Amino acid sequence: MIKANKHxxxxxxxxxxxxxxxxxxxxxxENPNTKIIRxxxxxxxxxxxxxxxxxxxxxxxxMANDTTFKGYGPEQGYPFLRDMIAKHDFQARGADIAPDExxxxxxxxxxxxxxxxxxxxxxxxxxxxxxxPVYLDTNVMAGRTGKFIDGRYEGIVYLECxxxxxxxxxxxxxxxxxxxxxxxxxxxxTTITKSELKKWVDYAKETKALILFDAAxxxxxxxxxxxxxxxxxxxxxxxxxxxxxxxxxxxxxxxxCGYTVVPKECMIFDxxxxxxxxxxxxxxxxxxxxxxxxxxxxxxAEAIYSEEGRIQIxxxxxxxxxxxxxxxxxxxxxxxxxxxxxxxxYIWIDGNGRDSWEFFDMLLKKAGVVCTPGAGxxxxxxxxxxxxxxNSRENxxxxxxxxxxxxx
Numbered sequence: 001m002i003k004a005n006k007h008x009x010x011x012x013x014x015x016x017x018x019x020x021x022x023x024x025x026x027x028x029x030e031n032p033n034t035k036i037i038r039x040x041x042x043x044x045x046x047x048x049x050x051x052x053x054x055x056x057x058x059x060x061x062x063m064a065n066d067t068t069f070k071g072y073g074p075e076q077g078y079p080f081l082r083d084m085i086a087k088h089d090f091q092a093r094g095a096d097i098a099p100d101e102x103x104x105x106x107x108x109x110x111x112x113x114x115x116x117x118x119x120x121x122x123x124x125x126x127x128x129x130x131x132x133p134v135y136l137d138t139n140v141m142a143g144r145t146g147k148f149i150d151g152r153y154e155g156i157v158y159l160e161c162x163x164x165x166x167x168x169x170x171x172x173x174x175x176x177x178x179x180x181x182x183x184x185x186x187x188x189x190t191t192i193t194k195s196e197l198k199k200w201v202d203y204a205k206e207t208k209a210l211i212l213f214d215a216a217x218x219x220x221x222x223x224x225x226x227x228x229x230x231x232x233x234x235x236x237x238x239x240x241x242x243x244x245x246x247x248x249x250x251x252x253x254x255x256x257c258g259y260t261v262v263p264k265e266c267m268i269f270d271x272x273x274x275x276x277x278x279x280x281x282x283x284x285x286x287x288x289x290x291x292x293x294x295x296x297x298x299x300x301a302e303a304i305y306s307e308e309g310r311i312q313i314x315x316x317x318x319x320x321x322x323x324x325x326x327x328x329x330x331x332x333x334x335x336x337x338x339x340x341x342x343x344x345x346y347i348w349i350d351g352n353g354r355d356s357w358e359f360f361d362m363l364l365k366k367a368g369v370v371c372t373p374g375a376g377x378x379x380x381x382x383x384x385x386x387x388x389x390x391n392s393r394e395n396x397x398x399x400x401x402x403x404x405x406x407x408x
Contacts, residue, residue, distance in 0.1 A: 007143040010153070016133055016376035017041050020360075027364055037399040039327075039387045040370040042186070042345065044251045045395075046319060048300070049312035052250060055303030059296030070295040075286045077104025077259065081298045084305040085259055089244065095231035101263050101279065103286055104293050104301075106256040108216045108245035113138040114289075115212060115241065115260070116178075118281045119268070123177035126157040128169045130187055130377030130384075132214070135180045151379040160380050161188060167339055167348070168192060171199060175207045181230075182214035184221060187377045187386040188348040189340015194227050201230070204239035210268060210278070211240040216258075219249040219317050221343045237263035241278070248320075248345065248390070250304050250313055257293050257301045320345050323389035323396045330400035331387075334407055345389040348374070359385050366406035369399045 020040055028036060048056070062068035076082070082099040090097035105111050113134045125144060127135050129152075136156070139145060146154025157176050159169035167190040169181075181200060183192045204211050211230065218228040230236045245258035252258075262282045267275040293301075303309045324341035331338050331349055341347040351359045356373035363369045363385075374384030389396070 005141065005143075007141055007145075010140050010145065010148055011137060012148070015137075016372070019376070020370065020372065023361070024364065024370055031368075034368045036364075036368050036370060037391065037395045037402070038370045039389075039391055039396070039399055040372045042248065042388050042390055043253050044248060044320075044390050045392055046251055046316055048251050048255065049304075049309060049316060051303040051306055051309035051312055052252075052300040055309075056296050056300040059294075059299030062299075063295060073292045073295055073298075075290050075292045076100075076283065077102065077293065078295070078298050081302045082259075084302055085244075088305045088310075090229060090231060090261070093228060093232055095229050096237070097231060097261055097263065101261055102259050103262060103282065104257065104259045104298065105286075105290070106258070106293055107247060107252075108214060108243040108258040108260075109134055111258065111260045112180075112212065112214055112243050114285070115282070116142055116144075118278075118285055119178060124155075124157060124175070126159055126172050126176040126179045128161050128180065128182070128185075129158045129379055130161060130374060130381035131180070132182060132186045133377070135212075135214075136378075158378075158380075161185075161190075162380055163337070163339075163350070166190070168196060171203050175209070177209055179204065179209055179211045180214070181211055182216075183227075184217040184344035184346075185340075186214075186217065187346055187372065187374065187381065189344035189346035189386075190348075191221065191223070191226050191343045193225070194233060197227055197230060198233050201233045201236045201239060205235055208269065209239065210266070211236075213240050213242045215242055216245040217248060217344055217346075218244070219313070220321060220345055222321070223343055226343060231261070231263075237265045239266065241266065241282075246301055246304065249317060250301075250309075251316065252297075252301070255297055255300065257297050319393070320389045323391065323393060326393075326396050326400060327387055327389060330404065334404060341389065347387045347389070349385050349387060351383050351385060354383065356382055356385060363403060363406060367399070367402035369402055369406075 082102040085102045086099040161167040167188045213230040230240045242261045246252035262279045264279045266278045327347050328341045337350040356375035360373040372386040374381030
């Protein structure tokens with residue numbers, strides 16, 4: 001008799017964004033003439049930059065010729081892309097990351113979800129609340145939690161992010177083994193200073209913990225004093241893995257490409273306390289379970305780092321940051337408290353006592369605007385909504401007008 005993984009039954013009945021999609025589809029069916037403006041899921045709306053299109057086309061052209069055709073590529077990514085990533089994203093900022101410490105993948109979501117499988121079953125995990133669901137759900141699927149009771153899973157150390165601590169998690173009171181951090185943060189849009197991030201690195205070194213650092217939105221940081229990578233912090237290469245994505249920075253949500261950095265200095269431990277190379281383990285995992293990102297996609301990603309590509313990427317990110325500025329201004333004029341949106345594409349809005357899903361439904365029905373209910377990101381998200389800056393300028397302007405009318 002084939003049996004199901006019992007841990008899947010602990011998961012909430014539906015994934016946050018699937019539930020949103022169902023509600024929006026139902027409303028659209030009942031109101032076919034309403035133009036819905038989506039500021040919920042963080043999906044980009046602008047076309048790929050011209051430099052990336054040229055890279056894509058070059059890759060496809062090579063695949064069309066026997067002499068330049070590429071079959072299976074290296075699971076870790078082609079050297080031409082790994083070299084560019086190491087040079088421009090890390091070495092240019094003083095972080096000594098080598099090309100062979102970069103693992104190209106089909107996106108940060110997959111890597112953040114898959115990475116947990118190389119750890120022991122009985123580790124203690126610290127996860128922020130509110131949080132991007134994949135960190136938590138994949139550990140639930142793996143059997144590292146107890147039951148879901150009163151909005152939380154037993155066995156997880158929740159790092160509460162509230163307005164009282166400026167939405168920055170505090171260090172755990174008791175030792176933990178694995179720590180998830182995301183900055184600029186999804187969903188709150190907050191950022192972290194180098195001095196605050198150093199506290200986490202020092203804590204991990206002292207307790208022999210590991211940090212999984214999601215930096216998918218680092219391109220939105222325009223304040224030079226803020227770290228774009230955890231490897232700008234001394235000692236981080238010994239205790240941290242970093243995830244990056246081209247989805248939001250270059251519009252690759254439908255193209256799928258990102259990467260994970262696993263430094264060779266980073267060690268984990270066996271049952272006897274002896275060191276094991278995390279780099280070697282991840283290399284083995286990827287070689288076994290992943291066949292690499294397609295050649296044309298990697299050629300498109302390489303083009304991001306050309307002079308032309310970097311100019312276009314900066315303009316693309318600036319476009320979405322301008323949208324975020326419009327949202328911040330509108331929310332301020334409406335009297336809402338919020339964070340994010342200045343070095344991030346997300347604005348985290350206090351609903352002034354409203355239930356998150358109630359707020360979501362009201363904006364959908366009265367304004368035809370889709371947001372994301374904060375409660376879907378965790379218990380501390382109750383009462384908040386997240387608005388994304390990923391849409392056209394015209395749609396964002398119209399959405400703000402509609403929300404203004406609905407909220408008067």
